[in-house]
Amino acid sequence: MKFILIFICLCSTAFGCHSTKTEYVWNEVASKAAFPQGYNYPVFVMNGKMFALQKGGWLSGDGKNWTKTELTESGLNSGYQEYVQFKDAIYALGTMQGNYTNMQLSSKIVRTSDFKTWETLAEKSELPARVFYGATVFKDKIWLVGGYDGKNYFNDIWNSEDGVKWKRVVEKAA
Numbered sequence: 320m321k322f323i324l325i326f327i328c329l330c331s332t333a334f335g336c337h338s339t340k341t342e343y344v345w346n347e348v349a350s351k352a353a354f355p356q357g358y359n360y361p362v363f364v365m366n367g368k369m370f371a372l373q374k375g376g377w378l379s380g381d382g383k384n385w386t387k388t389e390l391t392e393s394g395l396n397s398g399y400q401e402y403v404q405f406k407d408a409i410y411a412l413g414t415m416q417g418n419y420t421n422m423q424l425s426s427k428i429v430r431t432s433d434f435k436t437w438e439t440l441a442e443k444s445e446l447p448a449r450v451f452y453g454a455t456v457f458k459d460k461i462w463l464v465g466g467y468d469g470k471n472y473f474n475d476i477w478n479s480e481d482g483v484k485w486k487r488v489v490e491k492a493a
Contacts, residue, residue: 353377353385359424360397363404370409376434386480389435393485394427401454403461408432412454422469424426424448428482445485447477464492 348446360373371377376390394414395402399422403410416423426446429437452466452473460478463485465472476489 348381348383350401352383353387361402362407363402365404365407365409368398370434372397374408378433378434390431391437393429394425396450399450401452403454403456404481405456405461405482411437412461412463412482413439413448415450419450419469422450424450424468430482439482441444441483444483445479447473447475447487449473 330410354371354373354377357373360371361371363372365369367380369379369382371379371385372393375392376388377385379389380387391423393402393411394412396415398410398469399415399419400413403412409432410428410430412428414425414427425442426443426448427442428440430440430445431437447463447466449469449479453462453464455462455464460480461482463477463479465473465475475487476492477485477487479485
């Protein structure tokens with residue numbers, strides 16, 4: 320009898336057999352923000368403010384009230400390519416014209432730290448020409464994972480200390 324009781328206690332804690340319910344509540348802060356309607360655009364937090372990229376730049380100190388900045392569009396297509404927050408700036412990794420069946424890619428790297436202008440770091444960088452990649456910042460480097468170049472899918476991994484010079488660190492990830 321002691322064995323069965325111990326098993327029941329272990330089952331309830333180890334396999335989540337308990338009935339404690341966690342509820343999450345979302346609150347609508349604004350039914351219609353000042354920026355244009357859209358989808359698939361990034362939002363970053365820097366210097367205590369939220370920064371959204373949607374047809375230029377938008378700043379908010381509370382998530383409810385948004386102000387358009389002087390920032391123009393970077394040329395990056397956020398449906399296909401990525402922005403990253405790196406070293407107190409937002410970096411746009413490449414540009415794209417067209418769509419994934421007929422695209423022209425560039426390796427141009429720009430960044431903004433003032434949300435007013437894009438600073439061009441390189442018209443042509445060593446950024447691999449591709450879309451649908453993952454990008455993140457880890458251990459003071461920008462990392463690029465996988466992607467598609469219009470003909471081939473990749474599972475390689477690249478990193479960069481400055482966004483301009485890129486090094487492949489894994490040719491084929493397992």
